[in-house]
Amino acid sequence: MSAPIVECRGVHKWYAGVHALKDVNLSIAPGEVVGLVGDNGAGKSTLIKILSGVHRQDAGELLIEGKPAEMRSPKDAMRLGIETIYQSNSMVPTMSIARNLFLGREPLRIGIFGVGLLDKERMRRESVHAIADVDLHLRSSEALVGELSGGQRQGVAIARAMHFKSKLLVLDEPTNHLSVKETNKVLGFIRGLKPQGVTGIFISHNIHHVFQCCDRVIAMARGEIVFDRAVDATSIDEIQEML
């Protein structure tokens, strides 16, 4: 069996005296789509922020594909193939889809020290592909993200992660503030991760959503992992009872 795509060993995190993560041990295999559930303050967000490079653990080890990983910024995490989609989504509404897709990773025609002229043609071409790959149909990659619905925006965010060949996609409550129809669309995008060989961590308040699109469910409470089982081997009732 290949190395886990991500592994946490004895991870601890304190915030100003609050023990936010207590000895978290977690291992996710390539291609798995894992649902992470738990109440507010259970430690989900803290764990995610460590995985996406926003925070650093105070103790314990983080391994990406079997190798110890040092992540000091979201950029480091992205370089290692971890892409995070936040609930308040990570798109700039006043910019076009193409510009958002390549934000911070713009292809350049000419450049020195990482600064230069945008390769607009390539941005246009590749963003059209990227959007089509997640089965999202938009008229043009020049449309402003502000014109898209919430579900479509999450679709573009997922397309962006796919395009940059992310190995691990972290979705932090991507269905918050979305209508039922839009939510279903986003759940569809998440189901689409597995066929493309992308590993996913899907954070949600809604256990029903997790059961609709994940292989495995992990529940957290008071900074600890209290439940970890394949979706087939458990039921919604069992998890609800425990939380």
Added chain:
Amino acid sequence: MRNLFRIYLEKPELAGIALLAVLVAVFELRSGGTFLSPDNLRGILGLLPEVGLVAIGVTVLMICGEFDLSVGSVFALMPMVAAELMERNIGFLPAILAGFAVCAAIGLLNGFITLRFAIPSFITTLGMLFIARSLTVVISGGFPPVLPDDIPSWLFTQFIGPGGLIRMSFLWFVAIALLASALLSLTNVGNWIKSTGGFLEAAAAMGIPVNGVKMGCFLLSSLLAGFAGLIQVLRLASPLPSIGEGLELQAVAAAVIGGTALTGGVGTVLGAIVGALLIRVIDNGLVLTQVDANWFKFAVGALTIFAVVANSWLRRAARSIRIEAG
């Protein structure tokens, strides 16, 4: 209608251009053809680079989500520093470089204080407005220095072109405007500036060095304001400590008239220029059509309010439009 909104969102300066065309036509008719005469155009185009350069810097900074109210004072301080040094015979170029170094220090200080202490740049630069103006007066000692005769003022003030229609400063202005415009629309740095102002959290999450971007824009705003001040002083051939008063507000007005959003993320260099040109045209046109010149500020004020109301209305309307999945 829908297409109109999209065009508006992509080219927010179009409304300003349309208004400019209307005003030019009205003034041309009312002044009996004097408005577009070479002599009058020479006046308008000769002054445009000064407010235009300031407006460009302020606009780029506003696009990245910050304000600079100190530009009017920097406009006076830079040439005062340079002129004082020229009077001490250190040479034209070193004096100008020293002036720019002062501008750079002010711009970086504006940015550092704003970001380090997480306070609104409106406040930081309001403070700097007073500080820089005070420094200007203190340095001049009440007696403005006399510019040496042998400095190459012609590099900025010489009339050129067919019939001497424009000044050299206009070429500097066009070159800088083209560069700034290219920076915003053609480079990855432009992408970072727009995203920093458009949605700071998203830009930071995507690894954009948002603080570095803002520092750079503060720096640019200060340098351009100083350069514009230098041009004016060379044109007037005398560094007065009072020049540029109220210029910061004209520059903000030019930016918003040209479609720049106060909330950041939206705006263009062309818009800033159109806004600055509108202000110059109103100023000049009112005089030529023999309207009491005291109405100038009234007109600029009304135009500014109208532009922002129209912009926010259009933006709200545009936001309610969604692209359907097809």
